Amino acid sequence: MTYWMRRVRAALPWLAVGVLASGAVLLARLPAAWIAPQFAKATQGHVNLIEPSGSLWRGSASLMLAAGQEAGGATLLPGRIEWRTAFWPLFAGRVRMEMRQTDAMPDSVALEATLRGATVSAGAIAVPASLLSGLGAPFNTLALDGAVRVSWSPWRVLGNNAYGRLSVTLTDMSSRASPVKPLGSYQVVLQAQGASSTLDLTTLKGPLMLNGQGTLSRRSSSFQGTASASPDQRDNLAGLLNLLGRPVGPGTVALTFAH
16 A cells, blocks of 8 residues: 555544534534425415424514415514424434424424425414405405314324325404304314314304215315305305305205316
8 A cells, every 4th residue: 555545544444533523514504494394385386385494493474375376465473483493313314393383383293204205293372363365265255254263183194195194273253254253263273183174063053054075186186065155044145155156055065176
């Protein structure tokens, strides 16, 4: 072995340490702005992180809902989404992150992801119904007001399949399209069962009664249900019912969606 080969061999460990250290420094300094376009792409522009600050490892951003890639008419959730990402698990091929929303989510949720899939711990978030207007029709037309609470069980994603239960409770809803206030309280339950999911809509109370079932998958989605008014509010809710669906009986319209 020549003198120069011995020198190179002796320097290799230090070179490796230098490369790893440089890579660690670059990773640690990745700005929070790096995650924003990835988030928008994953949600097809419906859920967006804007005004990011900090780093990928400890940062925050505002949450905005939009109808799609065009942000016109988008709505902003008060407060900030804050996150912390553990650094060392990355060397084992894992991402571990804790997230919370300063105004709407008092308890943080944990996200753990690998190349095989991801898991989100159970949690809940409370938001105003007016936030939904940013998603476009029909929410922007109805201009809903009231309280919305979203809760979920531990949520697992394995490849293209998802497993978990998500419940949306809408309390004392009202709409600018109707003089009746409140219209009622409702619950929507999404049960993810792998490649497909089921959707159930039920009425908890109120003169406007909404009920139905649907299925969701990557290839198609459908929903069949009804909206009806209590006998004493049929005249007052007639205009709103005409906006919601096709008449199928006295004070009742069909809620039909297929894609």
